[in-house]
Amino acid sequence: MTGLPILEISNLTKSYGAVKAVDDVSIHVERGEIAGLIGPNGSGKSTFFDCSTGLAKPDSGKVRLDGQDITGWTLNRIAREGRMLRSFQKTVVFKSLDVEENLIIAGQMFSFPWLFSTFGIGKLSRSRVSGLRERAQDLIRMAGLWDVRKQPAGNLSGGQQKLIQFASMLMPEPKLILLDEPMAGINPKIIERVVETILYANKSLGVSFLIIEHNIDVVTSICRRVIVLDQGRKLAEGLPQEIINDQRVREAYLGG
Structure with missing residues (x-):
């Protein structure tokens, strides 16, 4: 069991009417990893989080946490039994x-x-x-x-x-936290503190992370691996520097 990814999501798809917000996306998060999820606005990142954490029901695909199929579980059940938590863009x-x-x-x-x-x-x-x-x-x-x-x-x-x-x-004491734009709207000093806190939780408390973030400096400094979504599909995945240098990513996300 310990060799399995903490989170494994396979072929996740979610449509709203004629719009495919998430289109056959597969990703994983290794145990003890901090992974980043980036992409332009409207690329499907938050919908992907919603379907992964029980806030929305995917049309198809599987979500496994610690090797257990949690597809279709409610947000509360995932939090209580699976110990996977998520934040929202609005602070509460x-x-x-x-x-x-x-x-x-x-x-x-x-x-x-x-x-x-x-x-x-x-x-x-x-x-x-x-x-x-x-x-x-x-x-x-x-x-x-x-x-x-x-x-x-x-x-x-x-x-x-x-x-x-x-x-x-x-x-x-969660196993895994999904953070939705934790650095949005805060000043550089607080960003520094948030980064330090995430790193402490990861190294000292053993919490794994998947982080949606637009601050590329933060992503490249704390994430071991970065996944890129564009128009609901997975565009690229790799080490932070590989992603930054990927021309497809630069065109879709970084403005060329």
């Missing part, structure tokens, strides 16, 4: 709660079925909160948010909120 946090509370809630949503089981009264509840708080604090330090951990998330910058969201995704 609990704005009235502080940073630490955001992470604790993210952890309890996966670990315990009912809110009361974590935040209720009694020794067991206190023990659960203590365990979640300890993990939350470790991740807050990792994300560089320690000094603002007691501030309401809504008071922080958009970039800091992205870091909260990312740290929250690490609370349930």
Whole structure:
């Protein structure tokens, strides 16, 4: 089992009316890998994520996680049982709660079925909160948010909120995270911190990643392998420098 890719997607196809948003795409993500998924706007990247993570039902194709066929599973089931999580382009946090509370809630949503089981009264509840708080604090330090951990998330910058969201995704100890444009709309300093956090999660926590990203500098610096989509089909796949030098990619994505 350990020799299998963490994620293997075969012949995935999804149409909306006459438009083939994803057309017979096959990719894989190796265990422990950070892979990039790039392409021009409208190339099918987000639809590919939707079909891979249970948000949309593919017309055909197979999705295997850790060797298990999860095609047709719901987003919630994949997250709970498969431990594959995804982000969205829109950042979502609990704005009235502080940073630490955001992470604790993210952890309890996966670990315990009912809110009361974590935040209720009694020794067991206190023990659960203590365990979640300890993990939350470790991740807050990792994300560089320690000094603002007691501030309401809504008071922080958009970039800091992205870091909260990312740290929250690490609370349930996922095997694989799919990130949809994690660097969009944030300043260079926060981009640096997001990159450091992704690398830490990969190397120290063993999390594999598939990342949609338009920032080519980030893609080439952290991704071991890059996959390119264009008009719903896989155009190219290879090492970052090979992709940058591929004339087809330059024409389709980089402007020639």
